[in-house]
Amino acid sequence: MKLFRKLRVHELLYNKKDKGLAAAIKLMVGRKPLNLSLYKLAARHSSVAEEIKHGVKASNERLEFLGDAVLGAVVAELLFIKFPYRDEGFLTETRSRIVNRESLNRVGQKIGLSKIVESDLSQKGLYTHKSIYGDTLEALVGAVYLDRGYIFCKHFILTKIIAPFFDLDNIITTTTNFKSKIIEWSQKESKEVEFVLQSVNGSQRFKEFTIELKIENEFFTDGKGPTKKKAEQEAAKNACEKLNLAV
Amino acid sequence: MKLFRKLRVHELLYNKKDKGLAAAIKLMVGRKPLNLSLYKLAARHSSVAEEIKHGVKASNERLEFLGDAVLGAVVAELLFIKFPYRDEGFLTETRSRIVNRESLNRVGQKIGLSKIVESDLSQKGLYTHKSIYGDTLEALVGAVYLDRGYIFCKHFILTKIIAPFFDLDNIITTTTNFKSKIIEWSQKESKEVEFVLQSVNGSQRFKEFTIELKIENEFFTDGKGPTKKKAEQEAAKNACEKLNLAV
Numbered sequence: 001m002k003l004f005r006k007l008r009v010h011e012l013l014y015n016k017k018d019k020g021l022a023a024a025i026k027l028m029v030g031r032k033p034l035n036l037s038l039y040k041l042a043a044r045h046s047s048v049a050e051e052i053k054h055g056v057k058a059s060n061e062r063l064e065f066l067g068d069a070v071l072g073a074v075v076a077e078l079l080f081i082k083f084p085y086r087d088e089g090f091l092t093e094t095r096s097r098i099v100n101r102e103s104l105n106r107v108g109q110k111i112g113l114s115k116i117v118e119s120d121l122s123q124k125g126l127y128t129h130k131s132i133y134g135d136t137l138e139a140l141v142g143a144v145y146l147d148r149g150y151i152f153c154k155h156f157i158l159t160k161i162i163a164p165f166f167d168l169d170n171i172i173t174t175t176t177n178f179k180s181k182i183i184e185w186s187q188k189e190s191k192e193v194e195f196v197l198q199s200v201n202g203s204q205r206f207k208e209f210t211i212e213l214k215i216e217n218e219f220f221t222d223g224k225g226p227t228k229k230k231a232e233q234e235a236a237k238n239a240c241e242k243l244n245l246a247v
Numbered sequence: 248m249k250l251f252r253k254l255r256v257h258e259l260l261y262n263k264k265d266k267g268l269a270a271a272i273k274l275m276v277g278r279k280p281l282n283l284s285l286y287k288l289a290a291r292h293s294s295v296a297e298e299i300k301h302g303v304k305a306s307n308e309r310l311e312f313l314g315d316a317v318l319g320a321v322v323a324e325l326l327f328i329k330f331p332y333r334d335e336g337f338l339t340e341t342r343s344r345i346v347n348r349e350s351l352n353r354v355g356q357k358i359g360l361s362k363i364v365e366s367d368l369s370q371k372g373l374y375t376h377k378s379i380y381g382d383t384l385e386a387l388v389g390a391v392y393l394d395r396g397y398i399f400c401k402h403f404i405l406t407k408i409i410a411p412f413f414d415l416d417n418i419i420t421t422t423t424n425f426k427s428k429i430i431e432w433s434q435k436e437s438k439e440v441e442f443v444l445q446s447v448n449g450s451q452r453f454k455e456f457t458i459e460l461k462i463e464n465e466f467f468t469d470g471k472g473p474t475k476k477k478a479e480q481e482a483a484k485n486a487c488e489k490l491n492l493a494v
Contacts, residue, residue: 052332057334061334061335062327062333062334062335062338064335065323065327065335065338065339066323066324066327068323069316069319069320069322069323069324070320070323070324072316072319072320073316073317073319073320075316076312076313076315076316076317077313077316077392080309080312080313080389085299086309087304087308087309088308088309088311088312091309091312092312142327145324150397150398150401151397154397
């Protein structure tokens with residue numbers, strides 16, 4: 001079997017559609033499929049699935065279950081290694097910001113799943129339309145895992161899904177509520193903290209707010225951002241760093 | 248580093264307590280630790296964790312987060328392969344019957360985590376007492392994963408956690424509600440289905456109930472079990488098989 005695969009004997013049996021799918025998978029995953037039927041299954045939305053046994057449909061939903069679990073484990077390790085000083089609450093929260101319907105759906109669309117997914121969306125409601133690429137992306141992860149094993153699948157997830165589409169630092173900034181950290185600190189230390197809007201620059205469409213963070217009525221840090229809230233976060237983040245607060 | 252590990256140079260630095268932990272891990276996991284500090288961390292409950300940085304405690308909670316994810320992926324694959332004709336709802340439900348606080352706690356106690364876990368339970372509430380071995384088991388899985396990689400960790404989970412302590416067939420029998428399947432079928436087919444208690448045998452302590460399943464007032468199947476409910480399930484299961492219903 002392994003020799004057959006090395007010699008790509010299985011590719012001789014591909015029809016035109018198979019060849020197209022194999023080429024698309026190669027682009028997305030980085031390697032040609034060994035077992036194309038896994039990817040065919042991953043691309044098959046439940047709306048077009050055939051019944052293979054009484055009550056059992058061959059759709060991508062089972063692969064989605066598997067892919068979701070593998071994705072969860074790989075992202076867990078990534079965050080575990082990247083943030084050695086953050087607690088498990090932060091890790092859980094950050095992972096759910098990466099692995100959720102909305103963001104997976106966005107990534108699924110960007111890597112071109114619309115070209116391979118088979119569906120008949122006339123049957124189903126709006127929800128299914130919205131999550132179809134996210135679901136298929138998870139199913140694809142499941143297929144890659146079964147086709148090429150954990151190590152390759154991890155590499156695929158990290159280099160093709162996470163690195164190009166997720167800005168971890170940005171996710172972390174929005175995960176950590178620096179403003180509440182500073183307010184917590186001020187209460188503990190009995191210091192008065194104030195956020196003061198200093199200026200608003202830019203045009204109507206691209207505004208830049210500058211917020212000054214004052215401690216005991218003295219300038220401490222400032223922050224800029226496209227909204228007041230983001231500028232406050234930035235000022236608070238700078239203050240946390242200056243105060244050496246663990247976040 | 249690899250050569251050092253092969254030569255077991257790191258073991259020369261073990262103190263008496265380290266040696267004890269390494270021996271206990273070997274018994275539980277099947278191999279000696281390569282990086283003992285991972286297992287030390289896994290054994291350290293948050294009640295005895297030292298603060299390593301302002302607000303950050305070195306406890307097993309981060310490893311628990313990682314281990315939980317890896318365990319979820321391994322069990323997902325196990326069920327995916329073992330039940331090719333079951334849908335993702337069944338897979339999800341069955342996994343949650345294996346990977347839950349209560350069952351992991353039971354397994355954690357049985358594999359002897361009480362011998363290695365470090366805790367100070369005077370500080371915490373009842374919940375912590377109850378889940379400490381389950382949490383530590385997950386942390387141990389996280390440590391094994393980081394220490395020896397996915398393939399070994401998967402083998403550890405399957406052979407040391409799942410196989411000896413979980414009866415998958417039994418879990419599946421209780422996951423599938425055969426009785427409701429039969430009732431659903433009877434409504435669809437407009438047939439009258441009845442469960443009739445036929446006999447109760449055995450002593451006060453070990454009873455055996457026999458339940459007869461009647462369709463349109465005719466005997467169809469029966470089932471035996473230590474409770475009425477289990478006997479009904481068994482009768483319904485036999486009926487599902489006889490009717491060739493997908494479950």
